[in-house]
Structures are given as structure tokens and as C-alpha cells.
Amino acid sequence: MKRVQKIPFTKSQAIARRGVITPLAAIVLLAVMTGIALIVNRLWLDAASLEVTTCVETAALAAGHEMVSDELLKEKPDYNLLMERAETSANQALKLNTVAGQQIGINLTKGDNLLFGKLVPVEETGLRKFLQTDHEPQSIQIKTLKSSRLANPVADFMSDLTHTDLGSTGAQIEATLDNHVVGVRPFENVPVPAYPLAILKNDPTGKQTETWELQINQKRGKDEYRFNPETKTVSRGSDGIPEIILTGKPRRGEITDANMQLLDFGSDLKSKPIVRQILSGITRNDLKHFHGELLFNGNPLPVHCSPDFENAEQDAFESMTGQCRICFLYDQVTASSQKYDGTADCTNLVAGRIMSVKKIENQTIEIILQPGVLTTRTAILAKPESDSSASQSKPDLKQAADTSKPVTNKYIYKLYLTR
16 A cells, blocks of 8 residues: 655745735635725716716706797797796706705806707708707707716725726716697697697687787787796786687678687587696596697598587686696688587697686687797607617708708797607
């Protein structure tokens, strides 16, 4: 039998071996901890970047909403006033939102990290580019590219160790207003902010003078009411925007004696669904007969209508005093054989707010309505919200950039993020 020869280790050799292993273990542990720290930092950055982006998007949209105001309907809109309101609203939105449990800690200042301008097409590519300008701006750009590390302990330690800014988060967001509106389309649980109400656009016979064309477009209407955007209240007084007086059919009158009509959007002209639409808007279910949308692309849209207003409907309109909603314009109305209803040829969308509602002696209703301006994401645009994909040929892109100038709607805008 062979014996295994034992090799004796001296005490000094054991100590030397431990002296080698201990530094190696420390180096491996440091490498592992550094890797874990970087992973934690990366996860934190991903979460914080998403929160920063959401926060800045909210601020940009808040600023955009302030740029859409009845001020735009005046002969000389004060865009400086609108931009001041937008700056205030954007900063308030930042304060109401947090990143990693803290406020983002950025003050937005016009001309610095809060820019106003327009999206203009680039001829070489057909894409649109932000151009800073204070002349009738319709786009807002917010830059937060160097925000603080916002309570990230890993980033604080690593940044101090490596003299870098590993934990910074930021975003550059653009929001744009577009009023190339050709229709409206409600979403699931998002109704169109519209009244089932049509207003006479024009009367070639001259019988009816209270028309949108005469009283609003040609500014012949009286200017006796004003709306305060801060208090959301209506009061008597001039504000530079004329009103139109709308009346229903008198008790013994004809359907053409009225200059406004209640529209049948799935209500069958019954009072209960009409009141709901007045108070809450027009839903997708209401537009089943219209394939879920209302489009005005040059051809009149015939809609069943009635010039008679029940008491509940009058009360509903009165409760909406001061609220800006979409209304419809019609060129002509054709009475049915029953004489109490008919068909209105609707041609366009406008927006307005009710300033006064009263019942008059001949059992009809009188509504004083002032044009207004609103934004809604239910608006259908005549051109795409985003540019064409890069896979398309350049001639097609150039053609799209050159021809995308349809008629604008000065009452209705769509506000959306473009970057």
C-alpha cells in the first residue's frame, strides 16, 4: 500500500495566503456592490425620468389650455396676457406634481425654459420644426434638461465619487394647438363637449336677421355681456365680443321662424336624453346613427330637429350659463309633414357660452349666446397630428407639407403633445 505523503504548512505560509485572499474578496465585493448600485441607479432613473416627463407634459398641456381663450376672438388679442397666464398655469402644474416624492424644483420662465412659438414645415424633409416666436404662438416647448437628482442616494454617492452627474433627469416637451377641425368623434367615456343645438348660419331671404353670419361674423350683434375666466361668472358689460339672440318657434309660428333647433343625436327628440346631452355632452352611443362621428367636409349633414323647447330643456340650458360648448350651424331647415319637427342641414361647428336664458310670452325660449373658444381631444383634424413616417418618399412628404392648409376653425382647437 502506498502512503499519501503529507506536505506540512508552516504558520508563516498560512498567514501569507490569507493576506492574498482578503484583498481579492474585498475587490470582488466592491465590484458586486458597484454593479448593484448602478442597477439601482438605472432603475431609479427610469422611474424618475417617467415621472419627470409626465410632470412636464402636464405643465405643457396646462400652458396650452391657457392659450385657448375668448381673448382670441377680439379684434386685437393680447397674446402677452395669454402667455403670462400660460406661464403661471405651467408653474402651478409643476408644483402640484411630484418626482420621487418631491417637487421637481424648477421654475419655468418665458424665454428661458418655457418657449412659445409655432410648428413650421421643413421643405427638405416635410417634417415640422419648432420655431420660437411671440407672434400668434400656437406651440409651447418646455425644457428641463438639467433637473436635480431628487433624493437619489446612489446617484449622490456615485456622482461625488466620480465627479459626474449620473442622477440627473430631464425632459423636453412640446404641446401644440391645432384648429384645422373638420368634425368631432367621442371616445369611450369621453363625450363631445357639445350642445345638441344648431344655430341659423345665414338667411338668403333676409327674413331672419339674427343669424351667425350677421350678428357674429359681421359683428352686428350687441355686446352687453362679459365672462370672467377667473371667477367663471357672467355679468353685464362689454368685452369686445358680440352676442346673438336665439329664439325657438313661437306657439303659433312656423319652424322657419326660429333661428335655433334642437338636434336629434339618438334622443328621438325626447326631453330626458336631450337634457343629459345638454349637461354632459354627446356620447359615442348617441352617434350610432352617424357611425360614431360628425364630419363636416363640405357637404351638409342632415339632422332631424325640432324648434320646440320643453321646460326641462330650458332649465338645463340655464344651468349651463357661462359654460363654453360646441354648437352647430345650419343653412336651412325643412319642415316635416307634422309641422312640429324637420331636418336641419348642418354645415359647420362653432363654440359659444350661454350668457342668459329667459322664457318669453309666446311660450318660447330666448337664449343670448356669445362665441367662445375651447379645446377638446374629441376634435377631428383635417391633417394628421404627427408627421408622416420617414419611410415615405420625400415628394409625398413635401406635398403633404404644402397642401395641409385647410380652413381653420377659430372656435375649436385640439391640444396634443408633439414631442
